[in-house]
Amino acid sequence: MTKSAAKVSVSARNGETDDHVPAAFRDVIGYHLRVAQEASFAAFSAAADKAGLKPGWYTVLTVLAETGPLTPTDLGRRCGRDRSTLTSTLKGLASQQLIARERKPEDQRSYSVQLTAEGFRIQQQLRSVARDHDRRLDEIAGRDKHLLIEVLARIAKSMSGP
Amino acid sequence: MTKSAAKVSVSARNGETDDHVPAAFRDVIGYHLRVAQEASFAAFSAAADKAGLKPGWYTVLTVLAETGPLTPTDLGRRCGRDRSTLTSTLKGLASQQLIARERKPEDQRSYSVQLTAEGFRIQQQLRSVARDHDRRLDEIAGRDKHLLIEVLARIAKSMSGP
DNA sequence: TATTGTTATACTCTATAACTATA
């Protein structure tokens, strides 16, 4: 067990859950969004950590698993992050032999990244951690799940735009 | 305009909004939660920044505004953060004369923090930025607002616990 | 001893800019 996830929010981990929502925030979507997201991420992070996996790997591995070989630039775009932020993740993944890099013959500057068998295995493992986590969220949301996702997607879309 | 908020997510700011939700995440609450929260926070942050205000001040100032004088430790508890994380914020707020510190006669180790008139003014200003932001979220959520908040609160509560 | 606020340190996540090697 690395110590990476142990960092995540004491207040979300121990019992002191501040039910004290400041009155000014009680009716504020943004506040609840933030608190819910923090709690959700901390839980996922802790679960991944317990399995010795890095939560940050999940998106990258999953995108690779479902899209196949990609350049770092494309991968960044798909993950919604700057390419420079992927460098160290890719380095880590490569050093664990979870991905393989293959030089592109037609452009010597670039290369494509793809999962190794082991990378695929780890991706599955992370997926299973994520699924347990999702199931918890699904249970909590219950019948409201689809509406919840729909509204969240609307928020993401509208707030990113103009 | 400081540069604090300029940091927040390019992909959320420019037009490249990845509508490419990876298929594996399309049905996953946690994913949508994260993306929505990022977009929402980035928008608030940008708005606060445009007004020359620090988004991080908002919680602290608001808690002080509605609760009155508090020690740093209590303030941290109310904000759901470790006390040590408040030190630099309090230093900043004090240097701008937005808060005043008052030594406690009964315990010389501690002191209480309260808003100054100027601090109150800034809090109001941030509140107004927040309100504009909230209104946007409210519009997006529409009739689903209350349900959304309820579900988010359930998530926050359940995921923090056991 | 225990607690308060502070400091020192560390770690995550993300970004921008500059560098390199190609194109």
Added chain:
DNA sequence: TATAGTTATAGAGTATAACAATA
């Protein structure tokens, strides 16, 4: 010149551990 990947650097946000003063 322009692009791909990398490096260097930065900053926000958060946490823990240890310290000095005080209880």
